[in-house]
Amino acid sequence: MSLSAYVIRRLFYVIPVILGVCFLIFIIFNVVSPDPTISMLGKHATKAQVLELREALGLNRPLYMQYVDTVKSALTFDFGRSWSTKQEISEMIKQGAIPSITVTFPAFFLSFIISVALSLFVAFYRGGMLDKSIVFVCVALMSISSLVYILVGQWFFAFKLGLFEISGYEEGFPYFIPYVMLPIVITVILGVGPDVRFYRTVMLDEIYQDYVRTARSKGLGEKTIMFKHVLKNAMVSIITYVVLRIPFLILGSLLIESFFGIPGLGGITLKAVNSSDFPVIKAMAVLSGIATIIFNVITDVLYVVVDPRVKLE
Amino acid sequence: MAEKILEVKDLVVEFKTDRGKITAVNGVNFEVYKGKTLGIVGESGSGKSVTALSIMRLIPNPPGRVTGGEILYRGQNVLDIPLDDMRTIRGNKIAMIFQEPMTSLNPVFTVGNQIEEVLELHQKNLSKQERTDKAIEMLRLVGIPSPEKRVQEYPHQLSGGMRQRVMIAMSLACEPDILIADEPTTALDVTIQAQILELMKKLQDEMGMGIIMITHDLGVVAETCDDVAVMYCGQIVEQADVKTLFGHPRHPYTKGLIESIPSFDSTTGGEKGRLPTIEGMVPSLFELPQGCNFQNRCAFATEKCKGPHGEPKLEAIGSGQMVRCFHPLS
Secondary structure (H helix, E strand, O other): OOHHHHHHHHHHHHHHHHHHHHHHHHHHHHHHOOOHHHHHHOOOOOHHHHHHHHHHHOOOOOHHHHHHHHHHHHHHOOOOEOOOOOOEHHHHHHHHHHHHHHHHHHHHHHHHHHHHHHHHHHHHOOOOHHHHHHHHHHHHHHHOOHHHHHHHHHHHHHHHOOOOOOOOOOOOHHHHHHHHHHHHHHHHHHHHHHHHHHHHHHHHHHHOOHHHHHHHHOOOOHHHHHHHHHHHHHHHHHHHHHHOOHHHHHHOOHHHHHHHOOOOHHHHHHHHHHOOOHHHHHHHHHHHHHHHHHHHHHHHHHHHHHOOOOOOO | OOOEEEEEEEEEEEEEEOOEEEEEEEEEEEEEEOOOEEEEEOOOOOOHHHHHHHHHOOOOOOOEEEEEEEEEEOOEEOOOOOHHHHHHHEOOOEEEEOOOHHHHOOOOOOHHHHHHHHHHHHOOOOOHHHHHHHHHHHHHHOOOOOHHHHOOOOHHHOOHHHHHHHHHHHHHOOOOOEEEEEOOOOOOOHHHHHHHHHHHHHHHHHHOOEEEEEEOOHHHHHHHOOEEEEEEOOEEEEEEEHHHHHHOOOOHHHHHHHHOOOOOOOOOOOOOOOOOOOOOOOOOHHHOOOOOOOHHHOOOOOHHHHOOOOOOOEEEOOOOOEEEOOOOOO
16 A cells, blocks of 8 residues: 555544534534633623523524534634624634744754754763763753743743843834744743653664664664664654654744733633633634544654554555 | 684673672683684573673673673673774674674664665775675575565565564674574474574585574573583583583583483483473572582482582583583483
């Protein structure tokens, strides 16, 4: 079976998964959640007002039709309008995605490169002082609350030293850079600790494999062994770990965005949760579900590329 | 007399462990000749693999370290060579194949790629095309059918026997002087074992390398080796040419090993129909006894073996036979 045929077949499997995701979301938002009209109109609304609003929101339609609507919105990306701002949700997503991506993508690539390089390095000097110190630093970085990084970063580096903007965002290419620097640095610091530890374990698993001994007996140098033989084998595990994180990049980070006033999807989600803006929350849930599914498929395809043992069946 | 290519002198290898230092190889001497096969036989933990790895300088350090002796390859002590120069010997002059053909090849590279890698390293004058051709030729040499196709396959697409053939092809690609085979057939089916041993013998006749055959299987020794060293607790306890060793073993341990080979003739030794075994256990390297290391399992042990005179020395007995025993069998 060719790779493209495999991809197409794999995409067919996506259909029932999307239907399932939509069903779960539909159950949560349309069946078991409390009547949204109460929070929207307050306790003292008249019966007529409530009925009118329910009609307007489409909540009086039969349940199966509401499910069909959910699926339709997932496929067309038309999620209707926000209850609180009355904006087109698809428009909100488009606007919010860019600020989110300007923070998460650079942070993702930076921390990926730093983590892989550092873990190769510590795996190379395994057991030595250098290895132990780096692992110690990683654990220390992981153990500090992210709030500490945010507060210290904003107060010391942004406020005292004036290296970055404290918070806010400006659209357009070079303008956003001073605003996203600090969030990126903090995201990288938060990611590097656990990543290095995980990649290091993966690489050490590989280093003690028999094929590494064979490579040494062939006369290969340690560097070639690490960068060629060990890295390619370690990539199989690393890819799953990394690719499945990409969907969350698009959605942005709730914490970072709200602290730094970045108008990304994370911030939008948080605001929607606070104001019970169901269609927006639902849209985010659908979006993250679909993104996860798609990147799962991508992971499977990458497996085939990296690991020849994976058969296309 | 054939040309001497490798000489191991008083080799001592120590390992540091949590429970203290152990001496895995303790004063081992042997020689390897061009076109000849030396067998090193012993149970697990007798130090035979460690001996082999120290010739390649592949002892994992820490915890292991060669603390004494010399390994002379064509007169040059490989233990003194800088590591970078050692790499020009590994895979090129001294090659090694391992016990586990299933895991000894890198799963994510094609077998062709892995053979070409050795050539790229040691035969820099070859072009890419020449390397591929040579890889195919090597696969053909080790009896892999349709090598043009196989060269592009990954290890998991080959059977265990085929993979061991690939390992042999890879190790012999640079026509080394010495091939160290560490239990090359242990993980294979018996029928495949015989094929692999036959193949190694045939390639030795063609290429003339010296082979160090490390095994716990005396059957393998009888079939392939010219000389044999029997190891026990890090020491050689008996050394002789293969005929003498099997015909006239002088160390009780060697005799025990030979008797415990299953045979159709059930009248030899022990109760009728029962395979004789060597009673007892190999002593832990942490608690080696005073005197002879084999005393607790030896039917002939006397007070002398238990310590007062120190441990027995490896001494010549008859022509070319050496034995480490106070009471060698007659």
